[in-house]
Amino acid sequence: KNRTVLLATEKAFAAGAVAKIETVVKEAKYTLKKLENYKSKDDLLAAVEGVDAMIIRSDIVDAAVLEKAAQLKIVVRAGAGYDNIDLKACEAKSVVAMNTPGQNANAVAELVFGMMIVSARNNFDGTSGFELVNREIAFYGFGAVARAVHKLAVGFGMKSFAYDPYIPAEKIKEMGAEPVTSVAGLFEHQYVSLHVPLTEETKASINKDLLSKMPKGGTLINTARVEVVHEADMLEILKVRPDFCYLCDVAPKDIEPFKAAVGDKFGKRLIFTKKKMGAQTAEANDNAGVAAANQIVGFFEKGETAAWRVVLEVLQPADE
Ligand code: 3PG
Structure with missing residues (x-):
C-alpha cells in the first residue's frame, strides 16, 4: 500500500538526514512529504490532511492537528521528549505515538x-x-x-x-x-x-x-x-x-x-541558546530521523510497536 509520511519540522534536520529518511521511506515504496521550516500552525494543519504517518521534532501535535489528520495512524517524535504530543488525544483517535530514545x-x-x-x-x-x-x-x-x-x-x-x-x-x-x-x-x-x-x-x-x-x-x-x-x-x-x-x-x-x-x-x-541546539548535529539528525522512519515502516509492515512501549514504560515508576 502506498502510504504518505509527512516530515513536519519547524526546525529542519540537516539535509543529509532528510536524504537518509527519504531513502528509508522510498525503499518501503511510501511517499515522503516535506514541511520544513514552516512558520505557522496553519501550514501544519494544511499539510497533515491525507497523511498516514508523521515524523516530528518539537512540533506540536495536539487535538487540532489530529482532527485534520483524519488518516493518521502513527506519529513519531524523532527525539526523546514527547511533551509536545497530546498522548490522550492520540489515544482517543487510535493514533500510535512513539519517540526515538537515546538517538540524540x-x-x-x-x-x-x-x-x-x-x-x-x-x-x-x-x-x-x-x-x-x-x-x-x-x-x-x-x-x-x-x-x-x-x-x-x-x-x-x-x-x-x-x-x-x-x-x-x-x-x-x-x-x-x-x-x-x-x-x-x-x-x-x-x-x-x-x-x-x-x-x-x-x-x-x-x-x-x-x-x-x-x-x-x-x-x-x-x-x-x-x-x-x-x-x-x-x-x-x-x-x-x-x-x-x-x-x-x-x-x-x-x-x-x-x-x-x-x-x-x-x-x-x-x-x-537561541533555539534548542542539543540535538542539532548531523549525527543526531541522522540517528533520530532514520530511527523514526524505520519505526514507521516497522509499524506498518510488521506491526512493531516496541518503541511505543518505551514511551509507556517511562511513564511507569520502576517499582510498580
Ligand atoms: C529531544 O527531546 O530529543 C530534544 O529536546 C530535541 O528536540 P528538537 O528535535 O526539537 O531539537
Missing part, C-alpha cells in the same frame, strides 16, 4: 560539556578560570542523555551523582554514578544537570528552595526543557548570588531581566 543523547552530552567549559574558562575573556577535574556533577534523571554526560564526566575526572525516581539506586551504582536519595540531595553538588521530561510533576519544580542549597560556584545545567526551571526563582538566585551560573539549551522565556541581573558581558554566568 551524545549530541546533548557534548553540548553540556561545551557550555561547562565556556563557563569555567570565563568565556575565554583572558582571566583565570578553573578546571573540571575532581569537581562534582549530579544528574536529575539518569536516562540515555544523563548517562552519556556521565561517560564524558568520567573522562574529565569528575565525580558523578544521580537521582532518578524510576531507576533503583543499585542500578545507578552499577552504571558508575553515586546514587542520591532525593532531588534535594542533588543540589549539594557544584553542578546539577537536568535530564527529566517535562511533566505536571517536573514543571517549574527547580525552585528557589533547591537552587539556594547549591554550594559556591553552583551551576545549573538545563538541556531538558526550559519550563522545568522556575523562571522567577532562578532570576532571583542569579541576582543575589554573583557566584551562581545558569547554562541552558534555550533561553528563559523572558530573557532581558536575566541579562540585566547577571550583567554578564562575557557570557560566563548565563549561557543560553
